[in-house]
Amino acid sequence: MTTTALATGPLKATDRCDSCGAQAYVRVVLKEGDLLFCGHHGHRHEAKLRPVALEWHDETDRLQPQPTPATD
Numbered sequence: 001m002t003t004t005a006l007a008t009g010p011l012k013a014t015d016r017c018d019s020c021g022a023q024a025y026v027r028v029v030l031k032e033g034d035l036l037f038c039g040h041h042g043h044r045h046e047a048k049l050r051p052v053a054l055e056w057h058d059e060t061d062r063l064q065p066q067p068t069p070a071t072d
């Protein structure tokens with residue numbers, strides 16, 4: 001069993017987007033270090049960064065509104 005050196009814990013409320021300072025929901029691990037993005041900037045930079053990212057940690061599904069219970 002191999003141990004990964006990458007810290008991929010859940011993002012915290014104190015983690016901030018590197019572009020706009022909003023709460024971060026995406027962590028991009030690059031050779032040079034980590035980048036944090038909000039959902040908006042995560043998607044904006046995804047096409048450029050994803051091919052070079054060592055890891056792409058996306059919690060933007062937490063941004064989705066809770067499913068409304070079906071009404072009878």
Ligand SMILES: [Zn+2]
Binds near residue numbers: 022037041
């Ligand atoms: Zn942002």
